[in-house]
Amino acid sequence: MDKKLEELKTTTDNSMANSTIFSDEIPMNFSLSGIFDMPCDGDNKGSLGFMDLLGIHDYAPSSLFDLPLTTTSPSSTTMPMPPHHHHPLPSPAETSEVLNATPTTPNSSSISSSSNEAAATIDEQTKPVKEEDTEHQQDQDKTQKQLKPKKKNQKRQREPRFAFMTKSEVDHLDDGYRWRKYGQKAVKNSPYPRSYYRCTSAGCGVKKRVERSSDDPTIVVTTYEGQHTHPSPATPRGSIGISPVDSGGFIGSATAASVPFVVPQLPHYQQQQHSYIYSSPSSLNMISSTGFHNPSLPAFVQERHNNNSYVPSLANSLLRDHGLLEDIVPTQMRKELKDDLVE
DNA sequence: CGCATTTGACCCGCGC
DNA sequence: GCGCGGGTCAAATGCG
Numbered sequence: 058m059d060k061k062l063e064e065l066k067t068t069t070d071n072s073m074a075n076s077t078i079f080s081d082e083i084p085m086n087f088s089l090s091g092i093f094d095m096p097c098d099g100d101n102k103g104s105l106g107f108m109d110l111l112g113i114h115d116y117a118p119s120s121l122f123d124l125p126l127t128t129t130s131p132s133s134t135t136m137p138m139p140p141h142h143h144h145p146l147p148s149p150a151e152t153s154e155v156l157n158a159t160p161t162t163p164n165s166s167s168i169s170s171s172s173n174e175a176a177a178t179i180d181e182q183t184k185p186v187k188e189e190d191t192e193h194q195q196d197q198d199k200t201q202k203q204l205k206p207k208k209k210n211q212k213r214q215r216e217p218r219f220a221f222m223t224k225s226e227v228d229h230l231d232d233g234y235r236w237r238k239y240g241q242k243a244v245k246n247s248p249y250p251r252s253y254y255r256c257t258s259a260g261c262g263v264k265k266r267v268e269r270s271s272d273d274p275t276i277v278v279t280t281y282e283g284q285h286t287h288p289s290p291a292t293p294r295g296s297i298g299i300s301p302v303d304s305g306g307f308i309g310s311a312t313a314a315s316v317p318f319v320v321p322q323l324p325h326y327q328q329q330q331h332s333y334i335y336s337s338p339s340s341l342n343m344i345s346s347t348g349f350h351n352p353s354l355p356a357f358v359q360e361r362h363n364n365n366s367y368v369p370s371l372a373n374s375l376l377r378d379h380g381l382l383e384d385i386v387p388t389q390m391r392k393e394l395k396d397d398l399v400e
Numbered sequence: 401c402g403c404a405t406t407t408g409a410c411c412c413g414c415g416c
Numbered sequence: 417g418c419g420c421g422g423g424t425c426a427a428a429t430g431c432g
Contacts, residue, residue: 237403237405239405240407241405245420245422251423253424257403257404266423
C-alpha cells in the first residue's frame, strides 16, 4: 500500500498539470485518468473526433491505436509521459489523498476502471436467443419473456467496460460508430439522466452509457462496454478503437486473446474543446498481471501518469459523482478513500 | 416508410 | 422478503 502510494505520488508530482492517472487496488481493476483539453467551438452538433479531441495522434503511436494521426492537436493539452513499467496500484489512502483535492477542472482528467468486470463474459450473446425463444411464448406469458434470460445461479457478468470523462457540452460523442439509444434512466443524486446506447451494427453488441457528472455538468462520462466486431463506419480502417488483436493498442498488446477489452471507439471531436477523463477497463489489472506494461498504454494515458497534477480533481470527481463513476469506482472503495481523507 | 428516440414497464442484483 | 436502483425491453412516437 505505502509503496504504491509513494509511487503514485511520485508519478503525480511529476505529472503535468492536466493529467492524472491512478489505479485502484481492487482486484482486476486498474484505473487511469487524464483530462484532455481539446479545441472546441461550442458547437454541439458537429461530429467530433475523439482522438482529435484527445490529441492522441500527437502523443500516441499509430501502432498503438491504429488511428489516423491527423488533424489538429489539442491546444492546451499536454499529454502525460508513459511510465516505463506498470506502477503499483494505489492504495485507498493514496486515492483518498487525491480525492481530497479540488474539483475537476477543465484541464484535468482522470481514468478509472470499473470493478468486478474483468472476467466479464459476453452475456449479450445470450440475448438474441432469449428474445427468439420468448417470441413465440409471448402469448403464453408475457411476463415470462424477460424472465431469467441468463443462466441460473450464475452471477450476471458484463463485458469489460471502458469509461472516460469528457469535458463537453455534447452528451453523445460521435465516435465514428452508429448508435441507437435504447434507454434512459434518471441517475440517483444527479439531475442528469443516463442514456443507454447500442451499436446498430448487426451482430455487434457493444453498448455505451452516457451521463453527465452531477458535480460538473460540463463533464460527460461515457462508458463503453463490449467490443466492436466490425470496422467503424466513419473510418475505413475501422480502427479508431484499439484492437488488441491487430493494433497492439492500449490493452491489446498484451492481452489480445485473454482480454476482451478493447479501447472503445474514440469520438471524433474536431471543433469543440473537451477534456477527457479516461478510464481503463477492469481487465487492465489482469493485463498487467499477465505481462502488460504501461508502455502499452496510450501515450495520452501514460503521460498523465508522469504529469499528474490533477489527481485531486479526479479523485474528487470520483468521490462525488454518483453516476457511472460510482460504478467505475466501487462505493466501498470510495468510502475508504473518503475515510482516509478525513484522517 | 424506415429508422431513431422516447418512455413506462419490467427484470435482476444487492443491501437491509 | 422487500425495496431500491441499474439496466433492458418494446410499444408508441417522432423525424427525415
